[in-house]
Amino acid sequence: MNSTNRTVVVTGIGATTPLGGDAASTWEGLLAGRSGVGVLEQDWAAELPVRIAGQIAVEPTEVIPRPQARKLDRSAQFALIAAEEAWKDAGFAAKAGEDASVDPDRLGAVIASGIGGVTTLLDQYDIMREKGVRRVSPHTVPMLMPNSPAANVGIALGARAGVHTPVSACASGAEAIGYAIEMIRTGRADVVVAGGTEAAVHPLPIAAFGNMMAMSKNNDDPQGASRPWDVDRNGFVLGEGAGVVVLESEEHAKARGARIYVEAVGQGISADAHHITQPEPSGNGIAHALQNLLDNTGLKPAEIAHINAHATSTPQGDIGEIKALRKAFGDDVDHMAIASTKSMTGHLLGGAGGVETVATVLALHHRTAPPTINIENLDPEVDADIIRGEARPLPEGTIAALNDSFGFGGHNVVLAFRTV
Secondary structure, eight states: OOOSOOOEEEEEEEEEBTTBSSHHHHHHHHHHTOOOOEEOOSGGGTTSSOOEEBOOSSOGGGTSOHHHHTTSOHHHHHHHHHHHHHHHHTTOOSSBTTBTTSOGGGEEEEEEOSSOSHHHHHHHHHHHHHHOGGGSOTTHHHHHSTTHHHHHHHHHHTOOSEEEOOOBTBTHHHHHHHHHHHHHHTTSOSEEEEEEEEOOOSHHHHHHHHHTTOBOOOTTOGGGSOOTTBTTOOOBOBBOEEEEEEEEEHHHHHHTTOOOOEEEEEEEEEEOOSOSSSOOTTOHHHHHHHHHHHHHHOOOGGGEEEEEOOOOSOHHHHHHHHHHHHHHHGGGGGGOEEEOTHHHHOBOGGGHHHHHHHHHHHHHHHTEEOOBOOOSSBOTTOOSEEOBSSOEEOOSSSOEEEEEEEETTTEEEEEEEEOO
C-alpha cells in the first residue's frame, strides 16, 4: 500500500517506570505529583559522588520468567514488558500471524535505547576479569547489542515489516516514535510498536555523568533533586524504564474496531551542530525542529494546548528550550501549559521520549496535564506558563500536545499528537 498521507493514531500504551510497573500506575503517580527518585542502597553506590536515581518500581523478574530474563539485558526486559502491555492495550490477542486482525508483514517495531546493554557489557567484563573467560555468558553479545530491545520485541510480537533502533542519546525514544509514524504514513506498515528504553543505573555511567557535572548531587534530598526551571536546579537525576505505544493507520484501526487514544500528527527534527554535550544556548536548533514540525504537519501553534518539555533540570538546557518555544511560536506560547515529568521520573535517557509520549498521549486523552514538582523559585528567565504543583485540566475541543526530546550530540526531536 503506497501512500504518503495516511493518518496515524495511537491505539495502545505501555510503560514500566520509577513510578509504577505499568502505564496506569505511572500515570497515577504523575497526576499525584509523586517522585520516583530515591537513594541508591547498593554497596557500589557508597563512594559515588551521586547516590540517587529513579529506579524501576517493579523489578522485571516479577513479570518475566527468570529463565527468559537471564537472556535479556535490563533494557530489553523493560522494553518487552512495556511493549506487551501496549500490545494488549491495543486489543491484539496474540502475536502477529496468530491474530487475524494484523498481518505480520505489515507490522513493524522501532524501539530505541541511548546506551543499550551497558550493564551487561560491564558486568560480563567484571566476570571475565574475576572468574575467567569460560564464565562469560554465551548470551552476552545478543544482550548488549543496542538493537536487542527492538529485536526481542519484534520476535515476541512477530513483526516482519521492519525492526529498527535509532540511537540519538536522549532523543532516541522520540526519534523511534517519529520513525514509526513515517513507516505507517508512507505505507511500509499498518501497525508499528514504538518507544524507548534504558537501564543505565550502574556505577560507571553514574560516575561518568557525575564527573562531567551533568547530574544533581543533592543526595540528601533525592525526591527534591530533579527541579526543572527552579533557580536552584543543578543537574538531572538518572532514571530507568521504558515507554511504548502502538501506532496504527487510522483506516486499519477503525476496520478492527480499535479504541483510539489520539492522532499522532507527526514529528520535527533538527540538529544543533554546536557541541557534543552542551545545548546551543540561543535555542535556534530546537526552534528549527519546532518549525519543521509545523511545516511538515500543517499544525498551527494556536492548536497546541500542552507541552511535555524535555527540561531535565540543567541550568542551560531548561532555559534554551523556553527560548526556542518563544522563537518558534511567539505569543502563542502564552496559552500552552508546559510541564516536565522528569521532575518525578528522573531522566530516562533513551527511554525518556517513550515514557513522556505515553504521558503526553494520556494528558490529551484525559484532558489533564501532569504537573512539574519541586519548583520552589521559578527562574525569572522562564517566560512561559509552567504547570506547578498540581495537575491541570486542558481545554475542550480539538487540541494538540507536543513531546520535546533533545540529546547529547545536538539531536532535537519534537512529536505532536492531537485529540480525536
